[in-house]
Amino acid sequence: MPKAGIIYNDSKPSAERATQELITWLSDLGWEVRTTTGWGGILGYARPESPVCHTPIESLVPPGFDDGLAFAIALGGDGTVLSAFRQVAPCKLPVLAINTGHMGFLTETYLPHLQEAIKEVLENRYIVEQRTMMSVRLYRDDTLLWEALSLNEMVLHREPLTSMCHFEVAIGSHAPVDIAADGVIISTPTGSTAYALSAGGPVITPGIPVMQLVPICPHSLASRSLVFANTETVKIYPANRHRLVMVVDGNGGCYVLPNDRIEIAQSPYPACFIRLQKPEFFRVLREKLGWGLPHISKPTSVELP
The missing domain is CATH 3.40.50.10330 (Probable inorganic polyphosphate/atp-NAD kinase; domain 1)
Incomplete structure (x- = not known):
């Protein structure tokens, strides 16, 4: 049957x-x-x-x-x-x-x-x-605290009030970059028409093997959206004294403390x-x-x- x-x-x-x-x-x-x-x-x-x-x-x-x-x-x-x-x-x-x-x-x-x-x-x-889809994981030291599949995006920001945060972002083996913004978005091509689009990111047609990084209200004219190969693993380290909030696909997430790290990679x-x-x-x-x-x-x- x-x-x-x-x-x-x-x-x-x-x-x-x-x-x-x-x-x-x-x-x-x-x-x-x-x-x-x-x-x-x-x-x-x-x-x-x-x-x-x-x-x-x-x-x-x-x-x-x-x-x-x-x-x-x-x-x-x-x-x-x-x-x-x-x-x-x-x-x-x-x-x-x-x-x-x-x-x-x-x-x-x-x-x-x-x-x-x-x-x-x-x-x-x-x-x-x-x-x-992306696999999103939060680590504290070497302990996996939280993970999820994401079809759209991962968003990292501060709550309850919006204010500038600092992030250190490492993409693959490339040199880390520092971003000062209200938050950051990592999205798939599917998610490029969701929150990433509202934050000023480009529309990416499905099927292109990329992900994108979109700063939310960046505090620099040089901090703009970046499109990169989805074979690269992204690591984000919050450089803040305050805890942040990570939300996946607008659905669920967790608090992120200053010494935590987030790892995002293409899902199998x-x-x-x-x-x-x-x-x-x-x-x-x-x-x-x-x-x-x-x-x-x-x-x-x-x-x-």
Whole structure:
């Protein structure tokens, strides 16, 4: 019996209804269906009073979700998609993302087209697009305190008030650099259209094997975004007297003390997106972010006498 998985946002009634309808429909077609909620991919927070909140990356895989499943379906918004890949990327399960939210930048189609999309998948009329994920780890001395998979970005900043911080950043074997800014972002190409874009970083098309470093409100005209090969490991040392906060994919994170270090590297687990047609990134940029839309009417051609 073929197997499929569903990861849904149980805080959205539309996603819950669609999940029940899918279970019935796929079961009638002879499929075994495994389900879990997006909460399974929600990351914990390490706090000063309990600094160790180490949930191994591979332990987030839901029970029953393994390489025996043909595919999984994510029902929700971009947050559900991010959570879904934190759960199933270690078993390299392809995911069809259905938007029941607002922006849906990472999703493939919308809820009204759900059955049509599933039929395409069941008939193997799809391709799989792999996108790079990052492994983010926090160390205190040689003790691993916290780790997570990231499809978008890692953000390091101060709380509760925004103020300038100092960071020493070492990329691969290159000489370390000092950055004075409100914070720093390390993002994947997928994350280049998220927080990194709002902080002034460039848009990077998926598939390019790079990551980027984006200072947040840097205190220098020379501190600008840097794009580098994703084969390089990034180490960040906070040079501050105050603790900082690290957040991964806008979801969870931990406090970072002055003597801690953060290590970010390309994950061996890619995010495998099911695409019903050849990915067209510029079309998504235009539809979701308005990139490339004309703001003034083009001049009409004039025939010379």
